[in-house]
Amino acid sequence: MSYRTACPPSDILNHPTFKIGLIGVLLVNLGTPESTDIIDVRRYLAQFLSDRRVIELNPILWQMILYCFILRTRPQKTSKAYRAIWMKESNESPLRHYTRKGALRLKQRLDPTETTLIVDWAMRYGKPSIGDRMRALQEEGCDRMLIVPLYPQYSASTTGTVIDEVARELLTMRWQPAIRTQPAFYDDPAYVEAIAMCIEKHLSTLDWQPEVILASFHGLPKRYLLSGDPYHCHCLKTGRLLRERLGLNTNTFRLAFQSRFGKEEWLQPYTDEVIAALSHNDGFKRLVVVMPGFVADCVETLEEIGMQGCETFKRAGGTHFSVVPCVNYSEAAINMLETLIIRELCGWWNKC
Numbered sequence: 001m002s003y004r005t006a007c008p009p010s011d012i013l014n015h016p017t018f019k020i021g022l023i024g025v026l027l028v029n030l031g032t033p034e035s036t037d038i039i040d041v042r043r044y045l046a047q048f049l050s051d052r053r054v055i056e057l058n059p060i061l062w063q064m065i066l067y068c069f070i071l072r073t074r075p076q077k078t079s080k081a082y083r084a085i086w087m088k089e090s091n092e093s094p095l096r097h098y099t100r101k102g103a104l105r106l107k108q109r110l111d112p113t114e115t116t117l118i119v120d121w122a123m124r125y126g127k128p129s130i131g132d133r134m135r136a137l138q139e140e141g142c143d144r145m146l147i148v149p150l151y152p153q154y155s156a157s158t159t160g161t162v163i164d165e166v167a168r169e170l171l172t173m174r175w176q177p178a179i180r181t182q183p184a185f186y187d188d189p190a191y192v193e194a195i196a197m198c199i200e201k202h203l204s205t206l207d208w209q210p211e212v213i214l215a216s217f218h219g220l221p222k223r224y225l226l227s228g229d230p231y232h233c234h235c236l237k238t239g240r241l242l243r244e245r246l247g248l249n250t251n252t253f254r255l256a257f258q259s260r261f262g263k264e265e266w267l268q269p270y271t272d273e274v275i276a277a278l279s280h281n282d283g284f285k286r287l288v289v290v291m292p293g294f295v296a297d298c299v300e301t302l303e304e305i306g307m308q309g310c311e312t313f314k315r316a317g318g319t320h321f322s323v324v325p326c327v328n329y330s331e332a333a334i335n336m337l338e339t340l341i342i343r344e345l346c347g348w349w350n351k352c
Helices: 038-049 059-085 094-110 130-139 156-171 189-205 222-226 231-246 271-280 299-315 331-344
Strands: 022-031 117-125 142-149 178-181 212-218 253-258 286-290 320-323
Touching: 022 038, 022 094, 022 130, 038 059, 038 117, 059 299, 094 117, 094 299, 094 331, 117 130, 117 156, 130 142, 130 156, 142 156, 142 331, 156 178, 189 231, 189 286, 189 331, 212 231, 212 271, 212 299, 222 231, 231 253, 253 271, 253 299, 271 286, 271 299, 286 299, 299 320
Parallel strands: 022 117, 022 142, 142 178, 212 253, 212 286, 286 320
Antiparallel strands: none
16 A cells, blocks of 8 residues: 655654555445344334434424333334345445445455555444544545445535535544535536436336336425425436436336325325326326435435335226335446546545
8 A cells, every 4th residue: 555654754752654555435324233133123113313404493392202202112113124125144224235336346446455545335324424434534644535325406405414424524534535526416417327228128128018107306394495494406406307317207217205104294295095087087107216316325325215105006996016126226326426437536645
């Protein structure tokens, strides 16, 4: 590994020696429980749902609701969902698997010998934590770091909370690395092309043609939009660009929002209601769903849409249902990340 000491030789006793001169690229995804055991799921949900960026309610009242009610019942349901999609061979969730594999492939693409740049990955909630990986990168000699939140569309509850956590970690560091953050890439041509290629590849594997392609994005409470969160607008633009790239119209390519929680109004239309209505009300029998807001497959894509969504559609009268895999660590995904990261490293990395 190529590095140099931060200070010239000194006569001071026990003078510390530091590695510097490398660049760290840290891919950050949402998070995952360590296992499907209820205790691990509860621990993960407690951390996730305690984030005030995620749940913007009175913190004292919310903590009472969270610990007195939600964490007594929801972990059982969530654990069941994770068991349905858990990757038994590697004993990890799909989100961890695809994020880890993606970081490895990206390292091989950018700098396999790690002489100038180190690629690593972390989870906002759960392990490995952002703080742990930032410190590990610093110990390896990274005095500059690019943080890459793997959220194409910006929201305070996703990208925002990643940057919050990075800032909290910087507060504890005596020697802070220089930090850059990857902006939202909801309308970047490299991202739109990667999603379009995954859709086209998946459609080529089917022995039937969909009547409708539904783009399902993770939902947010409507009041987040009214408070100035740009997420809804980012999703709409992603949907439009993807529809235009595929050469479809607003009848054959539609957009909805999934995963709502609680009783307040969320961004609409709701995915589960749209899936049912497409067959029951509109008479469509063949449906493909793509989730452009997720870079890696997870419980929301595989269980909520792939299993529950399929059941909803067929119960309403549909006959053919399929889900487009996320870009995961496909060639399209690595091409996209390489394009985004090289752009953000300009001025830091001599390969730009």
